[in-house]
Amino acid sequence: MFDRPASGTRALLVRIDFGEGETGSRLNELKELAVSSGATVLGVISGRRAKPDPAFFAGRGKVDEIAEQCRLTEADLVFFDHSLTGVQQRNLEQALECRVLDRVGLILDIFAQRARSAEGKLQVELAQLKHLSTRLVGGWTHLERQKGGIGLRGGPGETQLEVDRRLITQRIKRLNAQLAKLTRTRQTQSRTRARAQVRTVALVGYTNAGKSTLFNQLTRAQLYAADQLFATLDTTLRRLPIAGAQKMVLSDTVGFIRDLPHDLVVAFRATLSEAAEADLILHVIDASNPQRDEQIDAVNQVLAEIGAGGRPQLRILNKIDRTGLAPGIERDGYGKIRTVRLSALTGEGCADLRAALAEIFPSSAEFAANLSPNLPEPEAQSFQEDDSAQFFSAPPESC
Ligand SMILES: Nc1nc2c(ncn2[C@@H]2O[C@H](COP(=O)(O)OP(=O)(O)OP(=O)(O)O)[C@@H](O)[C@H]2O)c(=O)[nH]1
Numbered sequence: 001m002f003d004r005p006a007s008g009t010r011a012l013l014v015r016i017d018f019g020e021g022e023t024g025s026r027l028n029e030l031k032e033l034a035v036s037s038g039a040t041v042l043g044v045i046s047g048r049r050a051k052p053d054p055a056f057f058a059g060r061g062k063v064d065e066i067a068e069q070c071r072l073t074e075a076d077l078v079f080f081d082h083s084l085t086g087v088q089q090r091n092l093e094q095a096l097e098c099r100v101l102d103r104v105g106l107i108l109d110i111f112a113q114r115a116r117s118a119e120g121k122l123q124v125e126l127a128q129l130k131h132l133s134t135r136l137v138g139g140w141t142h143l144e145r146q147k148g149g150i151g152l153r154g155g156p157g158e159t160q161l162e163v164d165r166r167l168i169t170q171r172i173k174r175l176n177a178q179l180a181k182l183t184r185t186r187q188t189q190s191r192t193r194a195r196a197q198v199r200t201v202a203l204v205g206y207t208n209a210g211k212s213t214l215f216n217q218l219t220r221a222q223l224y225a226a227d228q229l230f231a232t233l234d235t236t237l238r239r240l241p242i243a244g245a246q247k248m249v250l251s252d253t254v255g256f257i258r259d260l261p262h263d264l265v266v267a268f269r270a271t272l273s274e275a276a277e278a279d280l281i282l283h284v285i286d287a288s289n290p291q292r293d294e295q296i297d298a299v300n301q302v303l304a305e306i307g308a309g310g311r312p313q314l315r316i317l318n319k320i321d322r323t324g325l326a327p328g329i330e331r332d333g334y335g336k337i338r339t340v341r342l343s344a345l346t347g348e349g350c351a352d353l354r355a356a357l358a359e360i361f362p363s364s365a366e367f368a369a370n371l372s373p374n375l376p377e378p379e380a381q382s383f384q385e386d387d388s389a390q391f392f393s394a395p396p397e398s399c
């Protein structure tokens with residue numbers, strides 16, 4: 001049903017500059033996205049325009065150039081690093097005689113390939129359907145209008161478009177109901193953790209920043225970490241034992257990206273709730289990436305969107321082994337810890353992060369006074385080891 005590039009798809013990439021200035025790193029990211037989806041990149045076509053053409057997005061000359069390149073390279077697919085309307089996508093497919101996918105479609109495709117858990121799969125399908133429902137336009141053969149009688153609603157008089165819309169709406173409803181069930185389970189688990197006075201620490205960051213590598217380094221887990229975008233999709237929780245600190249669980253989750261499709265953020269709200277409700281967010285930053293400031297902004301924007309903008313945040317400047325930065329803790333003018341510089345890969349600076357966490361969540365009385373006044377006070381109920389043990393598995397000891 002969905003427009004998925006098969007692995008080995010031969011793709012051309014298109015990026016038009018609408019006056020954003022630098023396009024080099026954006027093009028690199030587009031290439032990484034395309035490769036992460038399993039495509040082979042044949043070439044990149046860039047251009048410049050004042051504003052998108054309503055019918056073809058690019059100008060007529062540029063469309064001809066892309067069509068020519070499609071013929072020469074025998075491409076099967078053209079990725080546009082932009083949002084295309086349904087009409088633009090259809091017109092481009094007709095003009096280029098080639099499949100066309102936009103940035104949202106591409107990200108959704110990668111998510112669809114990576115989803116493993118039942119919840120992840122439901123969330124991706126929901127986002128795909130919402131995306132699809134906004135793009136149903138006539139003109140694609142499978143969506144051709146059928147002849148229907150005036151005034152007839154439903155049944156044989158329905159147009160194919162209406163049938164498609166109705167089916168999609170029904171499926172969205174069903175998916176929402178299934179997801180709501182899973183969300184309730186997640187809420188029960190998180191209430192149990194709160195009752196057990198377990199602090200929740202969430203790893204959050206731009207895709208490929210090194211969250212899973214840091215998770216593995218801290219918990220001795222063996223999560224999949226790879227030099228590709230969106231290696232992680234499902235949330236994983238694990239106990240994070242640190243001497244002198246309160247009981248903590250650490251969560252690793254999906255990475256963020258610039259212009260993350262809103263439907264995807266909404267669909268992933270349940271997964272992202274670990275971050276939204278965390279006592280502390282560890283914002284992992286790839287310090288070696290020249291785009292790190294833009295990436296920090298993109299992450300903060302998504303955090304705000306999921307209601308986590310106000311959560312206490314500690315910045316982790318990761319990959320210092322590539323930058324020449326020294327490991328260590330940075331404090332603000334009041335002595336509060338703001339940043340930890342480390343390398344999740346080599347382990348340098350990880351002891352500083354442990355020390356920082358022990359300082360922020362000391363096992364003795366004053367909870368989190370060092371970081372933020374808006375941390376919730378722990379509830380009075382006692383900790384039930386057996387209750388919470390089912391939600392995370394403990395590594396042998398802290399590393
Ligand atoms: N040099 C260096 N590479 C690192 C470091 N931390 C992570 N990496 C590499 O960066 C790549 C991405 O790491 P991941 O841990 O998968 O990143 P992630 O943030 O979980 O990425 P997604 O799950 O895709 O969002 C991998 O190739 C890691 O080996 C580091 O401190 N130094």
Ligand SMILES: [Mg+2]
Binds near residue numbers: 211212224232253
């Ligand atoms: Mg990851």
